């Protein structure tokens with residue numbers, strides 16, 4: 001029998017061949033030989049995930065054990081399952097995997113050696129093992145030799161749960177078990193479930209180590225100044241952090257410790273619907289041999305890639321290691337951020353393209369997490385839907401939002417970071433009548449904020465939300481800065497703004513123990 005690398009300790013007995021940390025070329029060869037995907041003309045491995053093309057938040061559970069019971073914010077996001085349910089499902093999963101070839105990736109999450117955690121991902125599919133190889137932090141040969149995983153993900157999309165037997169909601173499940181330090185995934189092949197599960201684990205563990213975990217991208221300017229871009233899926237974290245004038249640290253998940261910031265991952269996971277070489281050259285060029293294209297339409301005969309097609313999903317993706325972007329920072333660490341950007345994709349077309357927030361407003365908007373869910377990233381979402389996703393990442397936060405807001409607010413104050421709200425969503429009217437904000441304009445505004453150019457301009461106070469809106473911004477026609485001017489009928493804008501302010505108030509009512517100064521930083525007019 002071949003080496004099983006200790007898998008039997010997880011109850012994974014009698015496997016077929018176990019492959020551990022295969023090089024990229026072999027994973028690609030095996031994936032192709034097994035018919036898991038096809039080669040795209042740019043060299044990327046192209047795969048389709050079938051029924052599940054986005055995350056399935058309703059199928060995600062956390063095992064409710066005494067150790068974690070009091071520190072998890074239970075509810076519709078963090079749904080509990082019992083240990084008995086977990087053990088039954090787990091034994092059926094391990095039985096399913098007997099006799100099958102398995103692909104193991106041993107590596108790390110967390111670029112700062114002080115906080116990094118050795119992890120193991122066990123995959124049924126070679127392509128998913130390539131995905132995690134590129135997305136997480138790859139070990140050196142020496143690190144691999146001494147590797148002892150502290151958390152494991154087992155991902156077996158071919159194993160479909162039976163809700164009656166297994167206590168799941170459907171055939172798909174993502175179950176996190178902190179006592180066993182194990183995540184099990186079945187029924188769905190969407191690769192994002194693996195990375196976001198480990199993100200959730202870090203979001204649980206790091207606050208106890210004095211680190212603020214954040215759903216944000218990060219980059220660094222030539223002078224070493226770092227910036228963070230918070231935002232729910234599809235709001236522009238990946239796109240805006242890939243900036244030819246700056247050094248990329250990471251596109252999605254970071255921690256902020258007493259030393260500065262660090263990426264959790266070693267790769268990026270870019271949305272590629274309507275991707276163009278003109279608007280996103282760095283991402284375009286990162287899609288090559290070693291990358292994975294997920295649910296992007298690639299013609300099986302003539303092998304033409306159609307980035308414009310949403311035939312399989314709007315949520316088409318490319319996964320690649322950070323160093324496929326020129327000027328990436330390896331290892332992904334940086335100093336304390338000078339600028340923090342909250343990205344919102346406002347489907348009402350109300351929010352200005354950029355606004356400067358006071359510290360209290362920053363906390364109010366961080367807790368609110370106002371944005372729109374964009375089509376495709378979660379099952380059942382087919383058009384933009386206004387949502388309040390606390391901390392711009394509610395689906396990934398196992399603890400109370402106050403834990404994360406407290407950690408972030410304290411760091412923003414201590415390091416005197418400037419905070420901006422940037423609307424990458426609609427302008428000129430709501431979704432349907434208006435249009436998506438122009439990406440070149442958003443880039444110009446972000447550049448001005450990061451360069452300090454916005455410190456030099458005049459601002460007006462937004463009559464509804466109270467934050468400061470610049471009157472001018474280099475590279476931008478001034479009239480787009482006030483969203484009211486972009487609507488055909490400004491009175492309709494006023495009505496919509498009042499409606500949105502009402503939604504903010506309604507949503508914020510759920511936060512009970514918030515200091516008055518933060519409560520008062522919400523919408524100013526009734």
Ligand SMILES: Nc1ncnc2c1ncn2[C@@H]1O[C@H](COP(=O)(O)OP(=O)(O)O)[C@@H](O)[C@H]1O
Pocket residue numbers: 231232233234235236237238239240251269270271272273423424425436437438439440442
């Ligand atoms: N003004 C804009 N700012 C940022 N992204 C935009 C804008 N307009 C359109 N987009 C598109 O929106 C998507 C943003 O996705 P992405 O950066 O992957 O989001 P995230 O990383 O936050 O999930 C990309 O497909 C990008 O091309």
Ligand SMILES: C=C(OP(=O)(O)O)C(=O)O
Pocket residue numbers: 054055192193196231232233234237252269377
């Ligand atoms: C991968 C995801 O997130 P993001 O779009 O933020 O990268 C996701 O939500 O499945």
Ligand SMILES: [Mn+2]
Pocket residue numbers: 234237238251252269270271
């Ligand atoms: Mn992203």
